[in-house]
Amino acid sequence: EPEVTQTPSHQVTQMGQEVILRCVPISNHLYFYWYRQILGQKVEFLVSFYNNEISEKSEIFDDQFSVERPDGSNFTLKIRSTKLEDSAMYFCASRKRDHGGEKLFFGSGTQLSVL
Amino acid sequence: DQQVKQNSPSLSVQEGRISILNCDYTNSMFDYFLWYKKYPAEGPTFLISISSIKDKNEDGRFTVFLNKSAKHLSLHIVPSQPGDSAVYFCAAGDYNQGGKLIFGQGTELSVKP
Numbered sequence: 001e002p003e004v005t006q007t008p009s010h011q012v013t014q015m016g017q018e019v020i021l022r023c024v025p026i027s028n029h030l031y032f033y034w035y036r037q038i039l040g041q042k043v044e045f046l047v048s049f050y051n052n053e054i055s056e057k058s059e060i061f062d063d064q065f066s067v068e069r070p071d072g073s074n075f076t077l078k079i080r081s082t083k084l085e086d087s088a089m090y091f092c093a094s095r096k097r098d099h100g101g102e103k104l105f106f107g108s109g110t111q112l113s114v115l
Numbered sequence: 116d117q118q119v120k121q122n123s124p125s126l127s128v129q130e131g132r133i134s135i136l137n138c139d140y141t142n143s144m145f146d147y148f149l150w151y152k153k154y155p156a157e158g159p160t161f162l163i164s165i166s167s168i169k170d171k172n173e174d175g176r177f178t179v180f181l182n183k184s185a186k187h188l189s190l191h192i193v194p195s196q197p198g199d200s201a202v203y204f205c206a207a208g209d210y211n212q213g214g215k216l217i218f219g220q221g222t223e224l225s226v227k228p
Contacts, residue, residue: 004158031214043159043204043218055213091158095214102147102208104216106158 002026006092006107013082014115021077021110023092032075033093033104034067036060043091049075082114118142119207121219128226134192136222138205141186145207149216150179150190153202162203163190195226 005024013019025032034046047057049067057065066078075094079086089111093104120139128134138148146167151159165172165179165188172179178191192199205219 006158033215035218042220043206045215045217048213048215050213056215093158102214103149103161103164104214105161106151108156108158111156 004092004094004105004107006090006110008110009108010111010113012113012115015084016081019079019082019112021079021090021092021112023075023077023107024073025075025092025094026105027073029094029096029105031055031095032067032069033095034077035091035093035106036088037091037109038085038088046077046090079112082112084114087112087114119205119217119219121203121205121222123222124220125223125225128195128224130197130226130228131194134190134195134199134224134226136190136192136203136205136224138188138190138219139186140188140207142207142209142217143183143186144209144211145217146210147208148179148181148188149206149208150177151204151206151218152199153204153221159204192224195224197226197228200224200226 007022032049037043047061048055064080068076089109091109092107095104149164150162152162153159163174163177181188202221202223204221206216208216
């Protein structure tokens with residue numbers, strides 16, 4: 001069964017450094033998302049992306065965050081200057097466009113640790 | 116922003132019995148609801164969904180019930196199996212919100228043999 005893949009599975013970085021989290025969504029999906037889960041908390045929406053542009057973003061997704069789909073397969077989340085509070089599990093998700101495609105398919109996540 | 120709430124952080128059930136996980140929401144504009152299951156170090160996995168125009172959807176051992184007037188949904192697992200032990204997230208979406216899902220806090224289910 002096709003799946004969303006994320007790399008790396010773990011990323012450790014120093015505060016103030018830039019990180020790029022990578023995702024390969026399912027190939028025939030057209031909507032892409034980033035979510036995050038801080039330890040012990042709920043899964044929170046960050047951003048949605050469709051047709052090569054951001055369609056919606058949350059308050060968490062400030063100027064330090066950006067997303068890109070540099071080619072036909074990858075979808076990346078960049079954090080320009082990481083903060084301690086950015087430490088979380090980041091999940092990429094994708095979904096089809098057609099009717100009934102409400103469910104999101106999630107990757108296994110990247111555990112980001114900011115020291 | 117507590118649009119979707121799961122008030123029970125944990126639930127323990129004996130193998131073979133019924134597990135009932137509950138979820139409440141506040142936004143009457145939600146068009147559909149989903150349940151996801153999550154194991155440690157993995158992403159959420161879709162389990163079952165229900166449209167806001169229905170009150171029940173069943174898939175094998177899993178049944179989701181929706182009570183719109185009470186803004187409440189529940190997931191029933193019958194019979195429960197040890198492999199069902201995981202964190203269960205309720206999520207809701209609105210067709211006008213581009214597929215964005217709002218998640219509850221999760222309920223950790225433990226099924227004991």
